Amino acid sequence: MSSLQPPAQRLWWKQPLDRLEGTWIVLALIWCLFMFAMMPYWHIAGKQNISNEAYRTTPEQYSAKAQAMVDKYTVRTLTDQQLPVVHPPAESDVYLVARLWQWWPLLELERGKSYRLHLSSLDWQHGFSLQPLNVNMQVIPGYEMVITVTPDSSGEFTVVCNEYCGIGHHTMLGKIFVVD
Amino acid sequence: MSTNALYRTCPSTGLQYHKSAETLMKANAVAGVVFLLIGGILALLVTLTRWPAVHLLPAVEFYQALTAHGIDMLIFWIIFFEIAVLYFCSSTLLKCRLATPRIAWLGFALMIIGSVTTNLAILKGDSSVMMTSYVPMPANPNFYLGLILFAVGALLGCFVFLGTLVVAKAEKTYQGSVPLVTFGAITACIIAVFTIASGAIILIPTYLWSIGYIGHIDPLMYRVIWWGMGHSSQQINVAAHVAVWYAISAIVFGATPLSERVSRGAFLLYILFLQLASAHHLLVDPGISSEWKIFNTSYAMYLAVLASMIHGLTVPGAIEAAQRRKGFNKGLFEWIRKAPWGNPVFSGMFISLIGFGFLGGISGVVMGTEQISIIIHNTIYVPGHFHATVVIGTTLAFMALTYFLIPTLFKRELIWKGLARWQPYLFGLGMAVFTLVMMGAGTLGVARRHWDMAFTGAALGYEYPGSAYLLMGLVGISGVIAITGGALYILITVGSILFGKKIDVPGYSEERSVALRAAPLESHGSIGVAGFEAPGTLVFALLFLTIFVVYYAINWKYLASVWPLG
Numbered sequence: 001m002s003s004l005q006p007p008a009q010r011l012w013w014k015q016p017l018d019r020l021e022g023t024w025i026v027l028a029l030i031w032c033l034f035m036f037a038m039m040p041y042w043h044i045a046g047k048q049n050i051s052n053e054a055y056r057t058t059p060e061q062y063s064a065k066a067q068a069m070v071d072k073y074t075v076r077t078l079t080d081q082q083l084p085v086v087h088p089p090a091e092s093d094v095y096l097v098a099r100l101w102q103w104w105p106l107l108e109l110e111r112g113k114s115y116r117l118h119l120s121s122l123d124w125q126h127g128f129s130l131q132p133l134n135v136n137m138q139v140i141p142g143y144e145m146v147i148t149v150t151p152d153s154s155g156e157f158t159v160v161c162n163e164y165c166g167i168g169h170h171t172m173l174g175k176i177f178v179v180d
Numbered sequence: 181m182s183t184n185a186l187y188r189t190c191p192s193t194g195l196q197y198h199k200s201a202e203t204l205m206k207a208n209a210v211a212g213v214v215f216l217l218i219g220g221i222l223a224l225l226v227t228l229t230r231w232p233a234v235h236l237l238p239a240v241e242f243y244q245a246l247t248a249h250g251i252d253m254l255i256f257w258i259i260f261f262e263i264a265v266l267y268f269c270s271s272t273l274l275k276c277r278l279a280t281p282r283i284a285w286l287g288f289a290l291m292i293i294g295s296v297t298t299n300l301a302i303l304k305g306d307s308s309v310m311m312t313s314y315v316p317m318p319a320n321p322n323f324y325l326g327l328i329l330f331a332v333g334a335l336l337g338c339f340v341f342l343g344t345l346v347v348a349k350a351e352k353t354y355q356g357s358v359p360l361v362t363f364g365a366i367t368a369c370i371i372a373v374f375t376i377a378s379g380a381i382i383l384i385p386t387y388l389w390s391i392g393y394i395g396h397i398d399p400l401m402y403r404v405i406w407w408g409m410g411h412s413s414q415q416i417n418v419a420a421h422v423a424v425w426y427a428i429s430a431i432v433f434g435a436t437p438l439s440e441r442v443s444r445g446a447f448l449l450y451i452l453f454l455q456l457a458s459a460h461h462l463l464v465d466p467g468i469s470s471e472w473k474i475f476n477t478s479y480a481m482y483l484a485v486l487a488s489m490i491h492g493l494t495v496p497g498a499i500e501a502a503q504r505r506k507g508f509n510k511g512l513f514e515w516i517r518k519a520p521w522g523n524p525v526f527s528g529m530f531i532s533l534i535g536f537g538f539l540g541g542i543s544g545v546v547m548g549t550e551q552i553s554i555i556i557h558n559t560i561y562v563p564g565h566f567h568a569t570v571v572i573g574t575t576l577a578f579m580a581l582t583y584f585l586i587p588t589l590f591k592r593e594l595i596w597k598g599l600a601r602w603q604p605y606l607f608g609l610g611m612a613v614f615t616l617v618m619m620g621a622g623t624l625g626v627a628r629r630h631w632d633m634a635f636t637g638a639a640l641g642y643e644y645p646g647s648a649y650l651l652m653g654l655v656g657i658s659g660v661i662a663i664t665g666g667a668l669y670i671l672i673t674v675g676s677i678l679f680g681k682k683i684d685v686p687g688y689s690e691e692r693s694v695a696l697r698a699a700p701l702e703s704h705g706s707i708g709v710a711g712f713e714a715p716g717t718l719v720f721a722l723l724f725l726t727i728f729v730v731y732y733a734i735n736w737k738y739l740a741s742v743w744p745l746g
Contacts, residue, residue: 002698003430012440032482047744054466136557145466158642162627171638
């Protein structure tokens with residue numbers, strides 16, 4: 001029962017390395033270093049990265065900016081609640097508001113164009129989960145994240161909330177329509 | 181100093197129990213199992229609600245049950261049991277009296293008061309904030325207070341463990357260095373102290389916020405520090421269940437570590453790097469730089485992953501070498517074919533090892549990659565991953581250890597031995613399917629902590645693909661199978677402790693023995709193949725690495741297919 005007993009040798013750290021362990025440590029270390037290198041590499045060569053651009057904000061500031069965008073670029077409304085659908089110009093700043101229990105407003109983007117998508121919450125934490133693509137971001141009150149997105153497929157996409165935000169959590173949906 | 185210390189020696193294992201330590205171990209283990217029972221009942225309710233065809237609970241009760249399930253399992257069950265493991269690894273393995281049993285009882289009392297307080301707060305209905313309790317969503321102040329009391333109690337338990345090491349050293353109760361299993365327990369304890377400190381730093385201000393003394397808790401700061409507790413507490417589990425794996429290989433096979441240096445070095449890597457993993461939860465958060473995320477999520481270049489990969493080799497490698505020395509030396513795999521698969525102590529431990537590595541380990545590293553987190557964060561893939569690490573890894577390892585402890589610690593024979601043979605398979609394999617289908621559903625975008633994947637009552641709709649519904653149905657079925665396995669464990673262990681045949685053992689006396697050095701092994705030359713003393717394990721390890729590489733590549737390919745983001 002020797003793993004349960006003090007080691008046989010007093011100077012256990014001088015025990016020579018076994019061939020099996022030596023081989024495995026080398027293989028595993030190479031793999032670990034490769035995986036580590038993949039992350040910086042993807043920042044250089046990959047197209048899907050998390051933005052490092054973020055600002056402190058307040059619910060008042062953020063909703064004012066979103067409201068200004070909605071006033072300027074609303075093209076139509078949807079459902080009984082008259083939810084605005086906003087079609088902002090390419091390259092512009094697009095504000096998506098997360099609040100209990102809504103993603104507001106609905107967005108209409110053009111395929112192949114880039115947008116600066118801003119994300120923040122007015123109340124609790126929320127989770128931006130774009131389906132069926134399965135792109136997920138954490139949305140935190142007081143912080144405004146800016147991600148440059150380039151939709152490269154068209155159709156109707158749904159924003160599901162995937163950070164638990166209380167009793168209406170499972171009804172919190174938004175839409176991003178991508179048109180050709 | 182050591183007045184009135186009474187000991188007994190277990191005749192079948194040779195383990196020596198200090199009377200006060202023995203009672204404390206029993207109390208902590210039993211408290212753990214009680215919370216496992218509560219958490220298990222809640223697990224059934226949660227599973228049956230997420231099974232779309234059943235959808236058992238209403239929304240309010242679902243979120244309430246899920247909050248309690250997370251806390252009762254991840255914190256209360258596991259940490260109570262871990263305190264028992266710490267006392268076993270110090271007092272029993274070092275043949276030493278437990279330091280300050282009264283403080284240990286105070287710690288136990290605080291843990292009980294804390295866990296009951298938090299559970300009552302959740303039961304009241306105003307604390308359905310999930311285990312993470314992200315601010316600014318508020319919970320009842322007692323929710324935080326209970327967690328703080330529990331943490332203080334657990335910290336006292338850690339200090340008693342460390343104090344016992346000091347006593348053992350001072351009173352020379354063992355020769356040379358501490359055993360490997362104790363070394364692993366020390367690792368767990370050091371991580372636990374870090375974890376509890378992080379918890380105190382964030383939960384105390386949050387408690388003060390909940391009663392109105394502090395105006396604002398920054399939600400991002402909360403996330404960074406809370407995960408210093410939330411993830412690190414799972415790293416206590418890793419260190420503890422790896423120590424249990426080594427212990428069980430020694431108990432069942434008399435296995436000796438391939439080399440003390442490598443196994444202990446791997447534990448040392450845990451101490452240095454494992455806690456950095458709180459970053460795993462923050463990879464798609466705003467306001468944290470990529471440099472910070474990459475360094476921390478990789479535990480500084482994956483050195484803690486390296487440590488787990490080493491343990492994943494050295495634990496079965498030690499078993500293989502021990503089996504080969506016993507004569508099961510034919511070919512690559514005779515050692516594993518001839519292993520005691522009907523002994524739940526072994527089968528539970530081995531399923532735990534394989535499940536933790538192949539399911540929990542690989543998925544954890546993949547989703548902890550900065551960019552890959554984009555396609556996994558907060559989907560049901562995440563609970564899929566951690567049920568593989570914490571349930572198959574930790575819980576099943578602890579279950580396996582219990583089958584050993586019932587005769588030696590509780591002095592009872594196991595009842596229902598036939599059922600006990602099957603319990604690890606039912607629980608482990610049910611859980612393995614459960615985690616796989618959860619991960620599959622997460623890949624299809626199904627959210628975690630979500631009452632209704634059909635979004636009933638939402639102004640706008642969304643329909644997940646049919647395959648997502650199929651997978652969530654399988655989550656329900658496999659979940660029920662695993663819970664049946666868990667229920668069997670509780671029936672067998674509680675039944676054995678209450679109704680098992682008493683084992684007659686010599687009584688207590690003040691006499692005690694010294695923990696002697698292990699006998700040195702003869703040279704390894706005579707066993708193994710091609711100069712490797714555990715070649716079968718190397719084959720398993722290479723299979724593991726291949727699956728790891730392929731799955732890692734698949735995820736990058738999947739990530740490359742989503743919209744360009746930057």
